[in-house]
Amino acid sequence: MIDLKLLQKDFDAISAKLARKGVDTTLIKTLKEKNEKLKLAKTEFETLQAAQNSMSKDFGIYKREGKDISELKAKVDANKIKITEALDIQRTAQEELETLAMAIPNMPDDSVPDGEDEDDNVEIKKVLTPKEFGFTPKEHWELAEQNGWIDFERGVKLATSRFSVSFGMGAKLERALINFMLNFNSKRGFDEVSVPALVNRAALEGTGQLPKFEDDLYKMQDQELFLIPTAEVPLTNLFQDEILSEDKLPIKMTAYTSCFRKEAGAAGRDTRGMIRQHQFHKVELVSIAKPQQSEEIFNDMVTCASDILTALELPHRLVTLCTGDLGFSAAYTVDIEVWLPGQNTYREISSISNTREFQARRAKIRYKDGKKNSFVHTLNGSALAVGRTLVAIMENNQNEDGSITIPEVLKPYIF
RNA sequence: GGAUCUUUGGCAGAGUUGGUCGAAUGCACCGGUCUUGAAAACCGGCGAGGGUCACACCUCCCAGAGUUCGAAUCUCUGAGGGUCCA
Numbered sequence: 001m002i003d004l005k006l007l008q009k010d011f012d013a014i015s016a017k018l019a020r021k022g023v024d025t026t027l028i029k030t031l032k033e034k035n036e037k038l039k040l041a042k043t044e045f046e047t048l049q050a051a052q053n054s055m056s057k058d059f060g061i062y063k064r065e066g067k068d069i070s071e072l073k074a075k076v077d078a079n080k081i082k083i084t085e086a087l088d089i090q091r092t093a094q095e096e097l098e099t100l101a102m103a104i105p106n107m108p109d110d111s112v113p114d115g116e117d118e119d120d121n122v123e124i125k126k127v128l129t130p131k132e133f134g135f136t137p138k139e140h141w142e143l144a145e146q147n148g149w150i151d152f153e154r155g156v157k158l159a160t161s162r163f164s165v166s167f168g169m170g171a172k173l174e175r176a177l178i179n180f181m182l183n184f185n186s187k188r189g190f191d192e193v194s195v196p197a198l199v200n201r202a203a204l205e206g207t208g209q210l211p212k213f214e215d216d217l218y219k220m221q222d223q224e225l226f227l228i229p230t231a232e233v234p235l236t237n238l239f240q241d242e243i244l245s246e247d248k249l250p251i252k253m254t255a256y257t258s259c260f261r262k263e264a265g266a267a268g269r270d271t272r273g274m275i276r277q278h279q280f281h282k283v284e285l286v287s288i289a290k291p292q293q294s295e296e297i298f299n300d301m302v303t304c305a306s307d308i309l310t311a312l313e314l315p316h317r318l319v320t321l322c323t324g325d326l327g328f329s330a331a332y333t334v335d336i337e338v339w340l341p342g343q344n345t346y347r348e349i350s351s352i353s354n355t356r357e358f359q360a361r362r363a364k365i366r367y368k369d370g371k372k373n374s375f376v377h378t379l380n381g382s383a384l385a386v387g388r389t390l391v392a393i394m395e396n397n398q399n400e401d402g403s404i405t406i407p408e409v410l411k412p413y414i415f
Numbered sequence: 416g417g418a419u420c421u422u423u424g425g426c427a428g429a430g431u432u433g434g435u436c437g438a439a440u441g442c443a444c445c446g447g448u449c450u451u452g453a454a455a456a457c458c459g460g461c462g463a464g465g466g467u468c469a470c471a472c473c474u475c476c477c478a479g480a481g482u483u484c485g486a487a488u489c490u491c492u493g494a495g496g497g498u499c500c501a
Contacts, residue, residue: 045473049474
């Protein structure tokens, strides 16, 4: 959520920043007006309430002293009607404000390049050089089927399209990757956590998936619970509504979970293979930090994810997302894209974001900043998407006969 | 699923004839005195959000609704936890 106090003070700066992300300035203006309206309504209500409180105190005194209370009662009753009205107005104003405020994305950092979509993202650097194949490399779905690692049809049989089943070495490799990544992250100082795959509405509001993106979430029918689209949601919300002591920070965590996404807006895209599945495995990094720590931790997270790919000998590149490609909660994001020779392109395999105070304000995660309480910064990133890593291994390590060479670092994990 | 009890500030724990309770007390924590230093002892401070230059003031004692001039305290509903039963 954006800082309403700041909005009140510096409307121009904020609306300019949000405009870069495509947020209409009139919307921000409306937000400001609604905030002012709420303030007025609050003042009105509180004045009446204060009168009511003081009269009620008199009431007790009168009764104890045996005075006549009929006149006082009349006054108090009249005031009460006004209070009810004022409260009603205040509530409406509050709801209107919240509805609007919760749907406004984070402000992009000044360093974020302008742009429409992913084509305008800016490459930071490439790591490892894609190798030359003496033959035409195949795409992963072909390799997966040929090796009997992944069965796409049977996934559809069990659920619906965009579900798949892994068998044999395919399944083993997934498990090996998860363990390898968790261990790797642990060594980099991220503590392993195991979290629920179902979360409530408040958690999803805290991290920004709700209220705007409900269509992308799987929701339980008989309870207000949702399947997590990423471990970022439970990990970040672990500290919802808490005031952390300064010496606890930074908190650096890693978790493996399945992730569930409806992919409502992705009809027709990536329909083959396992690039875009409704359920996929992911190892996630989440950090809770003091503002002055967050930049450095962000870099640690990017390095960690990139180093995993390097350890797996997978060529990849880092790109800075442009304003148009930036997610709802992010102030800035670095994507890591892995080289897929079968598709002859780089594809996203990790996305690391600093949301600064945006999620912290929504989820009310604060820390003792000396005397006062301040919002923390929250950061999240994948390290890494397991299915896509498997895809990358298949395509990069394929041999002419279609067999696949297992990366050295994974061998200790395969039995 | 049924019965019953319970839900208070970082923790523990008072608060049940509704009023001066945002809430005793202990611990923890912060500042000070003392000490070579530390501990102990003593003194002071110490929940959160809004509001204000600062006060005042408003809100919050699991959540929501209700009774009342007035609710942490009463009623209802829901959620979490305990115990017993099935």
